[in-house]
Amino acid sequence: MNVIVLMKQTFDTEERIRLVDGQIAEDGVKWIINPYDEYAVEEAVRLKEQQGASVTVVSVGNEDVAQALRTALAMGADEAVLIDGKDLHDERAIAKALSAYLAKTPFDVLLAGNFSIDNGAGQVAIRVAHQLGLPHVAAITKLAIDGGKATCVREVDGDVQTVEVQLPALFTAQQGLNEPRYPSLPGIMKAKKKPLTNVTLGDLGLSADDVAPRVARIDLSLPPKRQAGQRLSGDVEAQAEQLADIILQATGQAGAR
Numbered sequence: 001m002n003v004i005v006l007m008k009q010t011f012d013t014e015e016r017i018r019l020v021d022g023q024i025a026e027d028g029v030k031w032i033i034n035p036y037d038e039y040a041v042e043e044a045v046r047l048k049e050q051q052g053a054s055v056t057v058v059s060v061g062n063e064d065v066a067q068a069l070r071t072a073l074a075m076g077a078d079e080a081v082l083i084d085g086k087d088l089h090d091e092r093a094i095a096k097a098l099s100a101y102l103a104k105t106p107f108d109v110l111l112a113g114n115f116s117i118d119n120g121a122g123q124v125a126i127r128v129a130h131q132l133g134l135p136h137v138a139a140i141t142k143l144a145i146d147g148g149k150a151t152c153v154r155e156v157d158g159d160v161q162t163v164e165v166q167l168p169a170l171f172t173a174q175q176g177l178n179e180p181r182y183p184s185l186p187g188i189m190k191a192k193k194k195p196l197t198n199v200t201l202g203d204l205g206l207s208a209d210d211v212a213p214r215v216a217r218i219d220l221s222l223p224p225k226r227q228a229g230q231r232l233s234g235d236v237e238a239q240a241e242q243l244a245d246i247i248l249q250a251t252g253q254a255g256a257r
Contacts, residue, residue: 001054002107002108003053005055005056006110006112007037007040007057009031009033009034010116010117012031019220036114036116037116039174040111042179051145055078056107057072060084069082071183074188076181079196081196081197082196083098083200085097089216091121091215095128096131097204097206097211099127099128101204108148108168110129110134112173114138114174137172141153141154143171148167150166152164
């Protein structure tokens with residue numbers, strides 16, 4: 001069984017976001033595997049341990065992304081692929097590059113995070129499945145592989161749903177699927193010797209026009225600072241009236257009562 005994990009490197013969740021000249025400042029920032037992608041890597045490694053699967057992690061980005069890929073290798077993945085993505089600027093282009101690579105690579109299971117904590121678009125993996133004509137199941141919290149069939153549980157509003165699909169297929173991981181392991185010292189040492197292949201867009205047969213952005217960011221700003229709170233006074237009835245007035249004023253309906 002060949003398992004491929006689509007992985008992204010993101011800011012550490014505890015990093016403070018700073019803007020300089022309308023751009024996110026990256027100097028001195030700590031980078032990590034996107035937390036939802038960690039669930040995908042862990043699930044792939046468990047399939048390796050349980051069923052002897054071969055695990056490849058694939059990411060798109062600049063040379064700095066090798067750091068996150070090495071972490072995934074230390075967790076137990078067998079090899080890593082870094083697609084040069086410094087000139088890719090939207091989800092469509094990234095999905096195009098991943099699809100071009102996957103079209104030439106045999107696999108049985110594709111795993112990815114449900115979404116990334118930076119952009120939060122949740123588009124790339126689903127776009128890849130669509131472009132490759134694969135069945136896909138999003139936000140899974142349980143996965144079982146039996147031969148050429150996968151049975152998984154996914155979250156739906158207020159409930160869960162059990163889905164069965166034929167492989168190959170793509171699955172996006174939700175919190176609760178597993179508990180990602182920490183790389184061990186032996187794993188970190190072994191990761192240094194595992195293959196990490198660099199792939200260019202030219203290697204994939206893609207031109208600049210193929211991955212030209214369809215979306216442009218026109219502005220980026222931090223949210224306004226939160227205003228000081230208000231303390232309501234009086235008994236419960238008086239506080240309820242004050243709260244109603246505040247809500248009506250905020251919605252432009254002052255005097256509606």
